[in-house]
Amino acid sequence: MTDKKRLEEIAEVLSNPRSQKDELQALQDTIYVIGGKWRLPIINAICNGHKRFREIERSIPGITTRMLSRELKEMEANQLIKRTVIPSSPVMVEYTATSYCRSFGDIILEMIKWGKAHRKKIIRKPEKE
Amino acid sequence: MTDKKRLEEIAEVLSNPRSQKDELQALQDTIYVIGGKWRLPIINAICNGHKRFREIERSIPGITTRMLSRELKEMEANQLIKRTVIPSSPVMVEYTATSYCRSFGDIILEMIKWGKAHRKKIIRKPEKE
DNA sequence: GTAACCAGTATAACAGAGTATACCAGTATG
DNA sequence: CATACTGGTATACTCTGTTATACTGGTTAC
Numbered sequence: 001m002t003d004k005k006r007l008e009e010i011a012e013v014l015s016n017p018r019s020q021k022d023e024l025q026a027l028q029d030t031i032y033v034i035g036g037k038w039r040l041p042i043i044n045a046i047c048n049g050h051k052r053f054r055e056i057e058r059s060i061p062g063i064t065t066r067m068l069s070r071e072l073k074e075m076e077a078n079q080l081i082k083r084t085v086i087p088s089s090p091v092m093v094e095y096t097a098t099s100y101c102r103s104f105g106d107i108i109l110e111m112i113k114w115g116k117a118h119r120k121k122i123i124r125k126p127e128k129e
Numbered sequence: 130m131t132d133k134k135r136l137e138e139i140a141e142v143l144s145n146p147r148s149q150k151d152e153l154q155a156l157q158d159t160i161y162v163i164g165g166k167w168r169l170p171i172i173n174a175i176c177n178g179h180k181r182f183r184e185i186e187r188s189i190p191g192i193t194t195r196m197l198s199r200e201l202k203e204m205e206a207n208q209l210i211k212r213t214v215i216p217s218s219p220v221m222v223e224y225t226a227t228s229y230c231r232s233f234g235d236i237i238l239e240m241i242k243w244g245k246a247h248r249k250k251i252i253r254k255p256e257k258e
Numbered sequence: 259g260t261a262a263c264c265a266g267t268a269t270a271a272c273a274g275a276g277t278a279t280a281c282c283a284g285t286a287t288g
Numbered sequence: 289c290a291t292a293c294t295g296g297t298a299t300a301c302t303c304t305g306t307t308a309t310a311c312t313g314g315t316t317a318c
Contacts, residue, residue, distance in 0.1 A: 020188070023173070023241050024189065025244070026240070026241045027173060027240050027241050028244070029244040029247075029248065030241070030243050030244040031240070037160065037164070037275080037276075038275095040156060041153060041156060041157060044156060045153075053295050054295075059149070060153065064276080064278075065297085066278090067275085067276065069297075070276095089284085090285050100250070103243065103246070107239045107240055107243055110236045110239045111155070111159040112155045112156050112159070114159050114235070114236055115155025115157075115158040116152075118162075118229075119158065121229070122158050166306075167305095167306090181264085181265090182266070193306080195267085195306085195308090196306065196307085197266095198266060198267075218314085218315070219265085219314060220265075221264075
């Protein structure tokens, strides 16, 4: 390590008693958990009261059965949601949010807020036709 | 369309005067803009005062030169950051955040908050060794 | 002269997120 | 009997974000 780099590091630590590193780590952890195109929309749908598979599917235009199925499975494994089978006929399935899941509420809210505020600025890549 | 589905839709609209659809759209727009593994960490780094290429690179462990270069280029194209060349010798480059970029502050803050609160719950897939 | 810094570019390859399409068993509706 | 609903699975494929590795040109320090 060069002296320059060393001095930079010392300066950084001194100016950051609570360390930027922890914040970066926390940020990256969160990105890891809610990463991907569908995770947050699904959480949002379930928190908004959509419980049934097809109901969630319909509420998120563009998502495929496969992706929804996969995400739900993983989210159940990670204790984000609860899957309940109602032994009626035909069998019904209900997905409900755990409190862990609802802890994303503030993030989702902020993101909706941002999206609404900056609607006009966004130029999406054209969807495949 | 079946009567059932039709009734469901009516019920949904009635219970949602300000329409969940707009919120979902806003959420997906935001996901689209800040999507990916590196976008938010880079924004965070620049907002925290890291201006120089190598400085940003060093502040985000794991990122490659290529990814940082690509992201910076795209972010500049999208008016998220400003790239300034200082004609010294050797040439220096400074990246600074636009106010548009800083508008992600609240989202990043919420995500850091979440990450810190749920640190222990996260089981990351083991990194490649 | 060689090692390290700056700000990147080039090339190739990979992994997995995401898409497309079809299909299953079971039930109810007309 | 055909159609449409339920909650999904199976197979195959694409795409691109991401990684890995090497390299460039110019400058400064030892």
